[in-house]
Amino acid sequence: MNTLKLIICGWWCWLANPALAGQPATVTYLGNTALMVKHESTQIMFDPFFHDHFGQYQLVPEALRQAIFAGEGEFGQVAVILISHAHGDHFDAADLLRYLQQFPNTQLVAPTQAIHEIEALAGHQAVAQQIHPLDQARGDAPVSLSLGSVSIEAVRIPHAGWPQRAHVANLVYRVTLNEQVTVMHLGDADPDDRHFKQWQAHWQARLTNQAYPPYWFMLTPSGRQILADRINAHSAIGVHVPDPTPAALQDSSHQIFNQPGQTLTIHPVPTKEPIAHE
Numbered sequence: 302m303n304t305l306k307l308i309i310c311g312w313w314c315w316l317a318n319p320a321l322a323g324q325p326a327t328v329t330y331l332g333n334t335a336l337m338v339k340h341e342s343t344q345i346m347f348d349p350f351f352h353d354h355f356g357q358y359q360l361v362p363e364a365l366r367q368a369i370f371a372g373e374g375e376f377g378q379v380a381v382i383l384i385s386h387a388h389g390d391h392f393d394a395a396d397l398l399r400y401l402q403q404f405p406n407t408q409l410v411a412p413t414q415a416i417h418e419i420e421a422l423a424g425h426q427a428v429a430q431q432i433h434p435l436d437q438a439r440g441d442a443p444v445s446l447s448l449g450s451v452s453i454e455a456v457r458i459p460h461a462g463w464p465q466r467a468h469v470a471n472l473v474y475r476v477t478l479n480e481q482v483t484v485m486h487l488g489d490a491d492p493d494d495r496h497f498k499q500w501q502a503h504w505q506a507r508l509t510n511q512a513y514p515p516y517w518f519m520l521t522p523s524g525r526q527i528l529a530d531r532i533n534a535h536s537a538i539g540v541h542v543p544d545p546t547p548a549a550l551q552d553s554s555h556q557i558f559n560q561p562g563q564t565l566t567i568h569p570v571p572t573k574e575p576i577a578h579e
């Protein structure tokens with residue numbers, strides 16, 4: 302009975318007092334692990350430019366790419382671009398350089414491995430002020446930085462396939478927009494709780510409204526456990542989904558992104574209220 306009352310009160314408080322929970326945000330799926338998150342006039346993009354699909358992943362459709370580069374409509378004012386890691390299905394140095402040259406107010410946050418690829422290109426000096434490299438080794442404590450109304454926390458979590466690819470700097474970002482909406486992008490993180498467990502205090506320090514794990518988290522018991530019990534995320538939508546969508550994912554109850562251009566609303570949860578339905 303008490304639980305029921307808490308559920309009703311929690312949602313009633315949320316509905317009755319939008320200031321408590323804040324305005325909703327939106328997330329637009331662009332392709333593979335590329336996403337745009339928008340809250341009020343603050344926009345960020347994760348892993349937006351890449352050209353390798355390795356025969357199975359979804360590229361960003363050309364019309365969307367053109368709209369992004371044209372800064373059209375909803376793509377008008379991207380404050381921060383975040384890169385998970387420097388693999389060809391997540392990152393293209395030349396595209397990023399071109400974008401930063403075109404949009405001098407946009408900031409880039411990326412592992413140094415990605416930044417080095419940009420710095421190998423002619424013309425990179427012009428965008429030096431826009432670049433924020435993160436040079437985290439495995440085992441380093443999470444770092445944080447603030448860029449205007451975007452608060453970023455990052456921790457290096459090994460790439461899937463551990464201990465292979467141990468040299469790849471894969472960052473898990475937790476990003477808060479306008480101090481109201483928090484999302485988490487996991488890049489190509491390995492779904493082994495040994496990588497996550499050591500940062501328990503980090504996950505607990507802030508509730509994530511929505512996480513975007515690669516789909517293999519949804520298909521492995523350890524990945525599902527990390528999503529449910531470890532990272533303190535209210536909801537999760539799988540990305541990096543192969544095309545066609547694997548039957549095991551289609552049949553599961555897990556939410557996934559597999560239609561580029563799809564936009565969903567992220568409802569902030571009332572963080573000052575107990576989350577009784579969890």
Ligand SMILES: [Zn+2]
Nearest residue numbers: 386388460489
């Ligand atoms: Zn990768």
